[in-house]
Amino acid sequence: MSRAKGDGIDRAITAGSDFLQLDISAAPAGRRADWLASQLRRAIADGHVPVGARLPATRALAADLGVSRGVVTEAYQRLVEDGHVAGHGRGGTVVVAAPVPAPTPATPxxxxxxxxxxxxxxxxxxxxxxxxxxxxxxxxxxxxxxFPRAAWLRAERAVLHHLAPADFGYGDPAGTPALRRAVAEWLARNRGIGVDPRDVVIVAGVSQALGLLAQAFGQHGIGRVAVEDPGSLGVRQHLRNWGLDTPPVAVDGEGIRVDELRATGAPAVMLTPAHQFPTGVVLGGERRRQLLRWAEAGGLVIEDDYDAEHRYDRPPMPALRSVLAEHVCYAGSVSKLLAPALRIGWLLVPARYRAAVVAAKRNADLGNAALPQLVLAEMMTSGDLExxxxxxxxxxxxxxxxxxxxxxxxxxxxxxxxxxxxxxxxxxxxxxxxxxxxxxxxxxxxxxxxxxxxxxxxxxxxxxxxxxxxxxxxxxxxxxxxxxxxxxxx
Structure with a gap:
């Protein structure tokens, strides 16, 4: 962008309401903040107010529109909550992301x-x-x-600045050492899981983790994985796609019914114990003890910790993996924390399955792309992810x-x-x-x-x-x- 163009944008944005020809009389009675937020959101989406531009000061825009400053402040706050603008102190309120337009229907x-x-x-x-x-x-x-674009770019620059030529080659199919180490430290801090970084396998999300486990289970004679009912339709479809039977086990107010699990005779079970999907139930203390006794008797747990970091009104529940490592396959990812588009997750498995899982990962894709792994590792170790x-x-x-x-x-x-x-x-x-x-x-x-x-x-x-x-x-x-x-x- 030329300096002249940049200066033109800056003058337009700080000039007040004229740059959008805002007419406050068009606002519905009692909903002026809603209306103003909608107008600004539309202007950002269509490029009239581009990413990087500074919005008018709240006092100046309020004076131009003839409304209270509180109306403008509330509208700006809604854009902040949307993730479209951010307050930069004396630098003002800056546009950081454009809204994603709704798709145009292509069919009747x-x-x-x-x-x-x-x-x-x-x-x-x-x-x-x-x-x-x-x-x-x-x-x-x-x-x-x-999505923390600025933090991601900062981490990417740091990685590229220090990257050696050899790091651009093929790597370990189980993942880059930097990310496996960062994931081990993240799990220790946030989920109470102690794991050697060498035992972390980096995968393309939990969906790939399930596919790798299914292949490893086939080599160990496991053809049935019990699932929670209700439980994720997508997970059930994925397990069945790999040829696994998925007998249902009821979920009540304390989590999965372990007596029903025993009755299925399934050697393995798929669980979301920290925040059961879809009911939101947390696996109760007595149920956890029953489940651990079932696992110690030879059962295998697949623990999908899909959103355990997102907790608000209660302390974190310890991961099952933290108390019974050799009977729990643990899967997590950054899909719910950063974005599904990154396709980065991790899988911890008991030692007896690890070689088969890594072999399946090698056959699938030779390992996740190394550069995004290194950027994520930088974000984890720098504190940006927390x-x-x-x-x-x-x-x-x-x-x-x-x-x-x-x-x-x-x-x-x-x-x-x-x-x-x-x-x-x-x-x-x-x-x-x-x-x-x-x-x-x-x-x-x-x-x-x-x-x-x-x-x-x-x-x-x-x-x-x-x-x-x-x-x-x-x-x-x-x-x-x-x-x-x-x-x-x-």
């Missing part, structure tokens, strides 16, 4: 309900992701607007609280589950409601949610699984209101 509107017309197939999540919507409250979608986690916890609490408030207002009779941690809530609905039909109607109103019944193998209560991490509080309120309209229209 009736196709919007297609994800919900039949029993969910293997491509159901691809179909749902592709469906156009104003507000996405799908579970498992993190706050993509909050700073990002603290930032996200504060942000997620506000969004969770906004969702709970909206549910109380618009979904009378709904019961909220799993609010103390994670990135989603589950609500169970009154008898007689079809959660699949409700999700389909919500999608026609521009809101994505997932029916609880998708994640159950056996009949259970109707409900919705609602992600709150990816949406600002105003969108969450609007989305839940739309779900409420859909519920009343049935």
């Amino acid at each position: 509107e009736p196709r919007a309900t297609e994800p919900f017309t039949t029993t969910p197939g293997l491509d159901v999540f691809d179909v749902l992701r592709a469906a156009p919507a104003r507000i996405d409250m799908s579970p498992g979608v993190p706050d993509l607007a909050a 700073r990002q986690l603290r930032f996200l916890r504060r942000r997620h609490v506000r969004r969770r609280d906004a969702m709970i408030t909206a549910i109380g207002t618009h979904l009378p009779g709904a019961v909220v589950h799993g609010a103390a941690a994670g990135l989603h809530l589950t609500v169970t609905l009154p008898a007689g409601v079809s959660d699949v039909d409700l999700a389909a109607r919500a999608l026609t109103l521009g809101v994505k949610v997932q029916p609880l019944s998708w994640h159950s193998q056996r009949p259970g209560p109707a409900g919705l699984v609602l992600g709150y991490a990816a949406s600002p509080p105003s969108d969450i309120a609007d989305g839940i209101a739309a779900v409420g309209r859909a519920l009343r229209s049935r």
Whole structure:
């Protein structure tokens, strides 16, 4: 960018409201902050206010618009919560990210309900992701607007500055030593897991971890992995894709029913004990003891710690891996902490499976790309990742609280589950409601949610699984209101 162009942008942004021709009379009564945030968000999205530009001072913009300074401050705060702007002290409020525009529908509107017309197939999540919507409250979608671009770039520069020529070659399929060491230290600090860095295997997310385990299990005669019910449809599909049988085991208020697990005769079980998906239940103390006795008798636990760092109203629950390492395969990733696009996770396995897992990883892809591994290791060791986690916890609490408030207002009779941690809530609905039909109607109103019944193998209560991490509080309120309209229209 030339200096002249940069100066032109700076003058336009600091000149006040003229650069957008804002007309405050167009704002709905009582919603001036909403209206102003929407106008600024649109200007950022279409490039009228580019990334790197400085917004007008709140006092100056308020004077130009003829409104109180509080209106402008509130609008700016909403953009901060969206991840579109950041306060830089005396440097003012600076645009740091443009909103992602909603996809333009490429097909007629009736196709919007297609994800919900039949029993969910293997491509159901691809179909749902592709469906156009104003507000996405799908579970498992993190706050993509909050990706720490500046910290990532800083770490990338540091890595490239010190990288030796040999580091650009093929590496260990189990991962770079730097990231394996950083992951071991991260798990020790955050999950109470002591592990030798040499025993950490870097994978392309938890989905690849499950595929590698399935291949290793095949060599050890394991063909059945029990799963929680309700439990993740995506995980169940993935295990079945690798030829594993997935008998269901009920989950109640204390977690998985270990007596039912024993009755299945399955040699292994897939669990989300720190924040059960989708119910949000934490595996209770007595259930943990029962499970550990089952494992010590020869059972194998696959522990998916998918969002355990995101906790708000309770202390962290120790990972199962921390107390019974040789009977637990532990998987985690940065998908819910940074972004799924990085495709970086880690897998810890008992010694008897490690060689088979590393061999499967070598055959799959020769190992994850080394450069992103090294950048992530730099972020972990510099403290940037923990700073990002603290930032996200504060942000997620506000969004969770906004969702709970909206549910109380618009979904009378709904019961909220799993609010103390994670990135989603589950609500169970009154008898007689079809959660699949409700999700389909919500999608026609521009809101994505997932029916609880998708994640159950056996009949259970109707409900919705609602992600709150990816949406600002105003969108969450609007989305839940739309779900409420859909519920009343049935």
